[in-house]
Amino acid sequence: MSRHADSSDEELMLLYRDGDAGAFDVLYSRHKGGVYRYLLRQCREAAAAEELFQDVWMNLIRARAGYTVQAKFTTWLYRLAHNRLVDHYRKASPAGLVSLEEEGGDAAMEVPDSRERTADETLDNRRQAERLLELIAQLPEPQREAFLLQQEGGLSVEEIAQATGVTRETAKSRLRYAMSKLKQGMNAWL
Amino acid sequence: MAVKEEIAQDANGERNAGLTRIYGAARRDEPPAHLDAAILAAARREAGARPRRLWAPRAWRVPVGLAAVVVLSVSLVTLVREEGGDELYRPVRPDLTRPAEPAPQPSQDAAKSSAAAEPAVAPGAPRVAPGRAAETQDSRRDAPSRRARGTAGGRATEALSQPHPQPFQGAAESPAERTAAPPPADDPARAGAAAPDRGPPPAAVMDRSPAAVMSTPAPEAPAGTAAEARRPVPPAAKAAPPRAMRGERDMPAREDASQAASGAAAAAPQSEAKQASEGVLSRQQALGAQAHPPRVAAILKELDAQPPEKWLERIQALRREGQTTEAREVLAEFKRRYPAYPLPAELQ
Numbered sequence: 001m002s003r004h005a006d007s008s009d010e011e012l013m014l015l016y017r018d019g020d021a022g023a024f025d026v027l028y029s030r031h032k033g034g035v036y037r038y039l040l041r042q043c044r045e046a047a048a049a050e051e052l053f054q055d056v057w058m059n060l061i062r063a064r065a066g067y068t069v070q071a072k073f074t075t076w077l078y079r080l081a082h083n084r085l086v087d088h089y090r091k092a093s094p095a096g097l098v099s100l101e102e103e104g105g106d107a108a109m110e111v112p113d114s115r116e117r118t119a120d121e122t123l124d125n126r127r128q129a130e131r132l133l134e135l136i137a138q139l140p141e142p143q144r145e146a147f148l149l150q151q152e153g154g155l156s157v158e159e160i161a162q163a164t165g166v167t168r169e170t171a172k173s174r175l176r177y178a179m180s181k182l183k184q185g186m187n188a189w190l
Numbered sequence: 191m192a193v194k195e196e197i198a199q200d201a202n203g204e205r206n207a208g209l210t211r212i213y214g215a216a217r218r219d220e221p222p223a224h225l226d227a228a229i230l231a232a233a234r235r236e237a238g239a240r241p242r243r244l245w246a247p248r249a250w251r252v253p254v255g256l257a258a259v260v261v262l263s264v265s266l267v268t269l270v271r272e273e274g275g276d277e278l279y280r281p282v283r284p285d286l287t288r289p290a291e292p293a294p295q296p297s298q299d300a301a302k303s304s305a306a307a308e309p310a311v312a313p314g315a316p317r318v319a320p321g322r323a324a325e326t327q328d329s330r331r332d333a334p335s336r337r338a339r340g341t342a343g344g345r346a347t348e349a350l351s352q353p354h355p356q357p358f359q360g361a362a363e364s365p366a367e368r369t370a371a372p373p374p375a376d377d378p379a380r381a382g383a384a385a386p387d388r389g390p391p392p393a394a395v396m397d398r399s400p401a402a403v404m405s406t407p408a409p410e411a412p413a414g415t416a417a418e419a420r421r422p423v424p425p426a427a428k429a430a431p432p433r434a435m436r437g438e439r440d441m442p443a444r445e446d447a448s449q450a451a452s453g454a455a456a457a458a459p460q461s462e463a464k465q466a467s468e469g470v471l472s473r474q475q476a477l478g479a480q481a482h483p484p485r486v487a488a489i490l491k492e493l494d495a496q497p498p499e500k501w502l503e504r505i506q507a508l509r510r511e512g513q514t515t516e517a518r519e520v521l522a523e524f525k526r527r528y529p530a531y532p533l534p535a536e537l538q
Contacts, residue, residue: 020237021233021234024233037217037219053225054225125212130216132209132212151210182206183208186212190208
């Protein structure tokens with residue numbers, strides 16, 4: 001595995017396409033956490049997240065033969081995850097799909113004011129994280145997805161747009177809304 | 191992501207360092223180990239198939255198999271064509287049943303030598319030889335195609351039908367060389383026919399090699415001499431004589447040439463005293479040529495170049511002269527030569 005440590009994701013995927021299983025091990029170790037958390041935060045159910053996670057990687061394995069470097073690997077990977085997630089929402093509930101596809105939704109979100117919390121509610125980093133996760137979970141799905149893609153996949157606005165199949169401006173707008181709400185909710189600690 | 195870009199995103203409200211830091215602390219969730227194992231195993235299985243590398247050798251099997259099929263097919267077609275070539279000679283044979291063209295008279299020297307050698311000829315030798323000796327000679331010239339045929343019948347057919355564009359060289363061989371060659375183990379009949387204890391064959395016998403016999407154009411021609419044997423032989427003359435001329439009417443029409451050859455070889459010991467020069471020509475013909483008393487031989491020689499009418503006139507003249515034996519001999523010879531020629535009532 002060490003011989004692949006310095007290789008880019010794209011190089012590793014090309015190596016795996018050509019039959020190098022070790023390259024896939026490195027790729028998987030690099031991205032398994034991000035993809036898993038992206039799915040977990042989106043569907044909010046561990047069991048569903050695991051199923052989706054396995055499907056995403058299996059789709060990647062099956063699609064390896066046709067892989068060519070046309071974009072950043074993570075963009076492709078999270079595009080696979082996004083598509084699988086959309087399928088999951090379609091099966092689970094059409095409403096969920098509508099929720100995922102709607103552009104607005106920021107007005108509906110009510111971020112609890114941190115000042116309402118008691119003074120002795122001093123949160124450590126863990127509790128801050130839990131609070132942030134709560135806030136993330138309350139985000140509209142498109143905004144949440146944009147935020148997670150940025151944080152977990154390290155994608156830029158353009159890459160988020162590619163991964164989610166929207167325009168750059170849409171992706172940028174989603175991301176800005178998400179950031180704004182999260183900052184508002186985490187204001188006491190930021 | 192570059193720091194510059196992050197700062198720009200911070201300014202645009204697309205990124206917040208504090209949120210990123212806090213979210214980083216929340217990254218504790220990882221996929222379960224069993225999922226890791228399942229996915230990695232699946233990835234290894236797929237990579238283990240190694241389609242491009244492993245399929246490469248398999249991909250060669252198809253072209254290699256096709257090439258083998260093509261080679262075999264071409265070989266088969268070539269062989270069949272060669273066999274067909276032999277078949278093509280058969281329709282030519284009936285043409286030989288037509289009245290033979292005047293046979294070239296042997297040279298005086300050849301006649302003398304053959305006459306001198308005639309009594310000492312071991313008739314079995316030329317009988318045995320057509321297939322085997324011709325094969326021996328031909329195998330030196332065109333061994334590959336000969337070997338490809340491989341069957342006794344094929345060899346006999348070739349021996350009877352293959353043209354010999356080059357003069358026969360076998361006469362130049364030493365007697366020891368000729369007699370030392372054992373008969374082929376796969377042909378006991380011919381071997382047996384070749385076996386008669388002839389002792390050291392005289393030179394004339396040596397000259398009566400199969401090819402030389404085959405090349406002898408006329409039945410009256412005396413036993414072949416070395417000079418005669420060395421003469422280039424036209425292909426038509428070397429083709430197997432018609433069945434009628436060979437006196438083998440009792441044999442099936444489509445009798446295999448190998449059977450004919452082996453049959454002739456098997457009958458050779460019994461006809462040793464009568465057989466002579468015309469090895470490939472029928473033994474009957476050879477018998478006639480050999481058994482003719484000098485008087486009949488002279489008549490036959492005289493009539494050799496004559497048309498059938500002259501033959502009949504001469505036969506009738508002989509009958510009128512009371513030379514019935516000669517007339518009968520000449521008539522028999524006439525029938526052999528012109529089997530389809532209508533005979534007058536008194537001669538039938």
